Amino acid sequence: MTNADLHDDVRDPELPGLLLTTERDALIPLLRSRPDADFALPTAACPGWTVRHVLAHCSAALARVVENRFEKGVFSPESNDRDIAERADWTNAQVVDELERGMTEAGAAIAKAGGALDMVALGEWVHAGDVRETFGEPGAYAGDGLPYALTLLARVSREKGHVPLHADLDDLDEPLLLGDANGEHPPARFIGEASTLVRLYSGRPLEGARYELAGVEERELNLFG
CATH class of the missing domain: 1.20.120.450 (dinb family like domain)
Structure with a gap:
């Protein structure tokens, strides 16, 4: 992919x-x-x-x-x-x-x-x-399914009119754009691992995760809450 x-x-x-x-x-x-x-x-x-x-x-x-x-x-x-x-x-x-x-x-x-x-x-x-x-398995929210999960996550977040977010992922060469892309609101920014982005969007624990998030609160990203 x-x-x-x-x-x-x-x-x-x-x-x-x-x-x-x-x-x-x-x-x-x-x-x-x-x-x-x-x-x-x-x-x-x-x-x-x-x-x-x-x-x-x-x-x-x-x-x-x-x-x-x-x-x-x-x-x-x-x-x-x-x-x-x-x-x-x-x-x-x-x-x-x-x-x-x-x-x-x-x-x-x-x-x-x-x-x-x-x-x-x-x-x-x-x-x-x-x-x-x-x-205690490594890569809990990663693995071979991650690219497919990110594709679904990006599309579902857009369809739901979610907060626009520009994600610079350590795992991808290009940014991933999530949420409402109509241009009416400047996108929030995320820098970090793709698995951490998944944790944010699914409301999973973030202990020990290193990332930067600006323009949105963590709780606002949860699609499953």
């Missing part, structure tokens, strides 16, 4: 599925290699949730996408809690199996949704980062 691809406003319907399958190939082997005790570890990014809770939420969300089940209140905190509770008697392996199926099959449904479900793929990728960070 080139820098030009990151600035392309035209939706690629296959991109969310590509992000999911790329992350699947990295995450699922990692999960299958961990002992059951690791699934009970608390996550810093999702207070009150363990790794298992995060994975059950992710697998349930993708199952809903694949099965086209979107009742009123879906993806609300109450709905998420019900999804997790429904899997309380499952083994960790069963949760991982469902997650793998969802990451494999949801791309086609997301592609057909015309953009309405693209955030689901981005959210799944971010949650995978939450799990990797809990495990």
Whole structure:
């Protein structure tokens, strides 16, 4: 993926599925290699949730996408809690199996949704980062899926009319432009790593991250809050 691809406003319907399958190939082997005790570890990014809770939420969300089940209140905190509770008697392996199926099959449904479900793929990728960070794995919000995630992040932030931001990323040769690009407001500025930018836009912990941000408060960038 080139820098030009990151600035392309035209939706690629296959991109969310590509992000999911790329992350699947990295995450699922990692999960299958961990002992059951690791699934009970608390996550810093999702207070009150363990790794298992995060994975059950992710697998349930993708199952809903694949099965086209979107009742009123879906993806609300109450709905998420019900999804997790429904899997309380499952083994960790069963949760991982469902997650793998969802990451494999949801791309086609997301592609057909015309953009309405693209955030689901981005959210799944971010949650995978939450799990990797809990495990102490390097590059929690990076990896092979990062270019695809940045493309989705930039486009979604523009579609939502988010705060305009000019990001000079250590990982890219050219700046990344996010948010509303109508020119009515001067863009805020960010300098730092792409993974830190992801943390800002997803409301993840920033302890130890080195970056510069001007013209906007951290809380204003959160797309998931």
